[in-house]
Amino acid sequence: MNKLREMLAKFMYGRYGTDRLNMFLLIVLIVCAGLNLFVRNGYFSIVMSSWETLLIVLIYYRMFSRNIQKRYAENQKYLSLENKVKRFFGRTKYIQEQRKDFHIYTCPQCRQKIRIPKGKGKISVRCPKCGAEFVKKS
Template identity: 65%
Template sequence: MKEKIGRFMAGRYGNDKLNQFMMAVFLGCAVLNLFVRNAYVSTVLNSWECLLILLVYIRMFSRNISKRYAENQKYLALENRLRRFFGQKRYLMQQRKEYHIYKCPGCKQKIRIPRGKGKISIRCPKCGEEFIKNS
């Protein structure tokens, strides 16, 4: 039986990160559908579930490997952009405990100043403009 499945899947795309994401969304819709009492919302969730599972199987059994690979690369690029964006926001929130973060009025460069130093004169390292802020 294992050999038959192996022969069937030979030359087909298989599973990737985009398929895994779509399966996670499918499972989320299925769990959400258990708690929804509205018939219209339940119908919409059912249609989304059917669409997602159909797309997963179409992508998994596709023989157009280059197209599926390109779709997965676009998804990975988008995921990477989102991870970087939220990672930067998390890093800034961690830095705000010990530092004030100001923008230079001239060039909008972000400048990190330690807290608790009183009023200080800040010189922008990028454009050289000086401004006074409270730390």
């Protein structure tokens, strides 16, 4: 068992190994394989199988790659993309939460978004940006 570990360590020496991007690819692979199991459709199965093969090749290629800098750069790119997606969903969630307690109006003059608490009846809203006033029901 120790010998095997030693061999593996030697083999992996100077190679990139795994990272966040590879984990993501692995998850996509598992999802593809799962879909392939549930959807029993010939054409779909062919497409999914080729995706699976491609993903497996890509994962192994990146893991055993000796071009560590390039793989690192790929991972950084992936991480910034992941952050963008997370931020986007974070913002969507924030807006949804705000919608519960606030109306969000757009100023008819300058398109500025204005948050008004709900349940106050008819109120006059003054745009903080351009000073335009308009009446809304909240």
